[in-house]
Amino acid sequence: MRLVRVLVSGLLLVAPLFSVQAENAPLDEAEGLFTARCAMCHQLPEPSMLKPKQWRLIIGTMQQRMQQANIPPLQVQEREMILNYLTARARQ
Numbered sequence: 001m002r003l004v005r006v007l008v009s010g011l012l013l014v015a016p017l018f019s020v021q022a023e024n025a026p027l028d029e030a031e032g033l034f035t036a037r038c039a040m041c042h043q044l045p046e047p048s049m050l051k052p053k054q055w056r057l058i059i060g061t062m063q064q065r066m067q068q069a070n071i072p073p074l075q076v077q078e079r080e081m082i083l084n085y086l087t088a089r090a091r092q
Contacts, residue, residue: 025081027084029081030082031085033081034081034085034086037082047089048089048091050086050091051092054090055086056083059083062074063079
């Protein structure tokens with residue numbers, strides 16, 4: 001639990017770095033955000049394993065789990081950046 005608090009604290013310090021508009025953010029920035037936020041709790045999934053619609057559902061579920069674990073949920077811009085990244089690399 002202490003590790004989660006340390007990771008969350010560190011994330012809060014770097015969060016302003018990702019305050020770019022979601023749809024205009026380069027995919028490498030979005031990938032960095034995906035890595036930073038999602039790898040805090042689990043191994044990163046391969047974006048091509050799901051379709052875009054499935055990723056949207058997964059991100060919604062992860063938001064709920066983050067709240068349950070007292071981890072700050074994704075902000076709207078962060079969520080859209082990550083979804084744009086996953087959608088660009090998703091299975092069609």
